[in-house]
Amino acid sequence: MLSRVAENIYWLSRYVERAENTARIVSVNANLLLDLPRGIAPGWRPLIDITGANALFEEHYKDYGERQVVRFLIGDERNSGSILSALSAARENCRTIRDFVPRESWELLNELYLYARDELPKGLTKSGRHVYLKHLIQGAQTMTGMLSGTMLHDQGYDFLHLGRFIERTDMTTRIIDVRSANLLPEETTELRPFETIQWVSVLKSLTGYQAYRRSEQIRVLRGPVLRFLLQHPVFPRSVNYSLESLRKSLEKLPRNEATLRIAGRLKRMLEGVEPRRLNQQQLKSFIDEFQIGVGDLHDEIARTWFLPPPELEPKSPSQSQSQVQTTTTARENKKEERG
Template sequence: MLSRVAENIYWMARHIERAENMARLIKVNTFLLLDLPKKVALGWTPLLAITGASELFYKRYKEPGERQVTKFLMVDETNPGAILPALRAARENGRTIRDIIPREAWELINELYLQSRDNINQALTKNGRHIYLNQIISSSQTLSGLLSGTMNHDAGYQFLCVGRSMERADMTTRIIDVRSADMLPKQTEESITYENIQWMGVLKSLTAYQMYRRSMQVRIHRGTVLRFLFQNQEFPRSVLHCVREVERGVNQIGSDRFTLQILERAKTSLLDTEVTSLDAKALHSYVDSVQLDLINLHNALAKAYFLPINE
């Protein structure tokens, strides 16, 4: 398999996953705000922090209101993390590998982008937004199923899974980081209720709520939520699960020693850290170290398998 093709499949998967994650994030925030009292509501700024796009946002908009932030995160062409630009990038990646992925998959990606582009106006209304986001989530899921069911599970497919898992792990850590930082400070009766609603929001942003309930069988609580999202072996969006997926893919592609070392280090850190005992500050620096592992992992993958950046 050509390095360029591998890289394109990897990024296509990441871009699709990014669009889907963003859609979930916006959806959940919309509902979360409805549940929180106005005086404690954190509004839309956390979403800007999660995507690391605050600076860019304030260059373009004054107020971080619902209308501005959702527009910025869904369709703003200047924001590379926004849904529509991510879908466009996925489509460009897909176009160059049309001979590798099944034809239907290419058609679905093409259609997903064109539809999302044509329905921008719908996305910008409060009512239409929900339908718009759901469509993106379900198309992304359809694509996963289609690829898993129709594509040879060869090296190309492994790169697809690796890309998807990398993006998932990245998003999970970002969401934990930002959400845990803006938890309400005082431990009053009232704030505890709302804190739990917020952790529930975290789980829901990652479609983890139901699986958390099944797997942990305890009520929503900071420590168990963190353990679930970092260390759960079965939940497909937990950081550990994602890292294991990457490892599985790398082993099938033709393992690279350096990449495996980094994977080993990341896994050890995930398994050995007692996340429940981390206070807000320690958690933040722990997330930083996990993110650093992910960055190193991406660089190792790029070095081992992708085209060199400069001759």
């Protein structure tokens, strides 16, 4: 398989996953703010913190109000992580490899992008936001299911898997990092019911509330929720499940030694932690280190399978490399903080 094709398939999957995840967190945050008193509601800034695009946001907006944050995350084309930008990038990647994906998948993705673009004015209103985001989430899930059910499960499908679960691992850890930091202090007994509401919102951000209740069979608590989202072996959006899916796909590809070493290191990190024993600062340090490892895995995937030989290397970064700037910048900032 040509490295260009492998890279486009990888990024197609990442961008579809990114659009779906962003739609989820916007929708859940809107509902969360309705359930919490105004004085303790976290507001809209945490959503920008999750994406790591604070500098870009502040360059174009004066405050973290609802209207500004929603526009930035849903339809601002200056933000490469917005839903509209992600779907546009996924569509472009898919267009260039139409011979490698089922025709119906290309048509579905094209329709989803056109809906996101044409219905954007309605999606930015409070009255139309829910229907708009629900349609995008269902469309992304349909796209994922169609590719799984109709695409040849060859090397191309392995790169599709890599893109999906790299993006999912990154987003899940970001949500845990930011949302747990914004939760109420444990010693605030009188506000404990609201803390439960916020942990429920963390689960709902990943569509994991019902799965959690069925699996854990206890009320929503910090320790069990962290263990479920980080270490559960069969919940499709847990970090552990995503890492195992990455490993299985990596094992099928040639020249996989370096990527498997990094994936193994991440797996050992995850297995060696007891989430319920971590205070907030320890949890943040763990997630920061883990996210750096996820970035290292992406970089190694790119070095191994995507980059052209040095003599053919372009003078400027490729489109897909430049569009991952938000994640890369956030990772570099964490490296600097760690000294």
